[in-house]
Amino acid sequence: MRDVEYDPREESAYECFDCGTIVVAESCPSACPDCGGAMRNRLTTFE
Numbered sequence: 001m002r003d004v005e006y007d008p009r010e011e012s013a014y015e016c017f018d019c020g021t022i023v024v025a026e027s028c029p030s031a032c033p034d035c036g037g038a039m040r041n042r043l044t045t046f047e
């Protein structure tokens, strides 16, 4: 059975480089839903 398993513990916040939009998702979005810019994990330090 595959119900809508929603586990907030597995989600992270990602921030758009360009406009600063915050997206909470399980995996890093490929692009900002707002402007299409690159996303980065807010919990990760800069590399």
Ligand SMILES: [Zn+2]
Pocket (backbone or CB within 6 Å): 016, 017, 018, 019, 020, 021, 032, 033, 034, 035, 036, 037
């Ligand atoms: Zn953006």
